[in-house]
Ligand SMILES: Nc1ncnc2c1ncn2[C@@H]1O[C@H](COP(=O)(O)OP(=O)(O)OP(=O)(O)O)[C@@H](O)[C@H]1O
């Protein structure tokens with residue numbers, strides 16, 4: 001009896017121990033399983049860096065508004081860690097955005113109040129610089145009133161009531177669009193129409209255009225009544241429509257602000273960036289060109305403002321919910337339109353750029369020109385301009401570069417591209433109506449601002465090889481290199497006016513710093529050209545004097 005009792009006690013102890021071991025093993029297994037999804041991405045990064053990436057994303061706006069000193073370190077992880085970060089984006093993006101405060105937050109601690117005060121001071125100083133820049137005579141050179149032929153579009157004279165009925169059309173979707181009553185009086189016209197009617201032979205919009213603010217405001221806030229894919233091009237983009245018949249070209253966020261383009265990618269495999277489209281508009285205006293269609297940032301609701309309103313069945317089919325519950329879509333296009341490259345909201349909010357659409361091609365045809373300095377789109381071949389230092393001699397003799405301002409117009413575009421490191425300028429467009437004597441449209445800047453730690457000297461090849469630049473451009477570049485108009489500061493100020501700045505500064509500090517470094521390179525290139533041509537007949541050719549025309 002005693003023996004049975006002993007055996008029973010011993011086997012109970014064994015059973016209990018076994019049960020304990022089993023439970024422990026299960027717990028251990030559960031812990032390991034839970035942590036597995038984070039391991040592959042975090043592992044290649046040193047612990048300090050992975051934390052920094054997350055911390056930066058989580059508090060990009062809280063950091064210091066992007067207005068402190070440029071960080072001394074820059075993230076240049078290897079390609080595998082970059083790819084991982086891209087994969088981890090969904091998790092990172094789920095972290096709530098913090099509102100950016102310029103003017104001191106009541107809830108802030110004393111330290112924060114002090115840094116907010118510094119930020120406010122910095123912001124005010126930057127804004128004053130921007131104002132001083134735009135007040136400068138170089139931005140206010142008087143132009144003679146444009147003759148009728150220099151306007152892209154004309155308002156038709158009023159039709160007689162008897163003719164009117166046959167010219168009117170009724171929309172079957174009248175309920176989502178406004179009932180419009182436009183006439184030749186400017187006050188009756190919506191901002192997008194005023195923008196179209198303001199395009200001339202020389203620029204897309206005038207300096208100090210009173211229409212800019214209402215136009216930006218509408219792009220950023222107007223109800224989106226339709227969203228369809230824009231055909232053509234290589235990457236996903238949508239055309240959005242507003243109730244007043246205005247339209248905008250939408251490009252979604254695909255990359256974090258401080259993420260650098262993978263160094264092993266060819267430029268033609270790079271993503272487009274929404275913030276690059278916005279920053280290009282600001283930079284182009286700061287350079288005094290006004291050749292980029294106005295673009296603003298907007299937080300778009302992927303469900304309410306795209307999925308629910310689209311009539312594009314192909315697009316509608318590509319929506320799905322990601323494993324963490326974000327709404328994603330990928331559309332149909334020749335590259336990057338697959339589940340692996342989907343764009344996702346957090347859970348529905350998606351950052352995007354909205355650029356005002358140019359007049360429809362049926363109203364204003366455009367001509368596309370192949371860039372003489374187009375890159376070879378092959379991984380092994382070089383283009384002729386890359387090996388022939390005298391390449392420009394022939395270009396200068398070839399129409400349309402042999403006459404008028406086409407060559408210096410092209411150099412203007414090259415300067416913009418070098419400053420923002422855009423390698424993707426294979427073509428440019430002009431309005432057909434104006435023939436060869438017109439400005440170049442600076443469209444499609446989505447691949448700019450991909451790298452801040454490296455400059456791309458090849459973009460500047462046309463300036464180096466042709467040694468020619470407009471005087472007005474050169475003078476404005478010199479102005480922007482002075483501390484009182486410093487290019488990085490005026491860009492920071494200009495970009496702070498965009499609605500998305502509330503989410504996070506549109507260009508990170510290293511990108512802003514790169515602008516002033518690159519500007520120095522442009523000015524040095526011009527000086528070297530002047531030095532090279534000092535003794536020959538082409539000395540005065542380096543600076544093309546466009547200012548004599550307007551005096
Ligand atoms: N604001 C605009 N209004 C009207 N059309 C535009 C506007 N911006 C760009 N486009 C047109 O849309 C076409 C495609 O745009 P974009 O070049 O940005 O796309 P993409 O996918 O980057 O093309 P690619 O891959 O060839 O560089 C351009 O060729 C241009 O003619």
Ligand SMILES: [Mn+2]
Nearest residue numbers: 424444446447
């Ligand atoms: Mn492009």
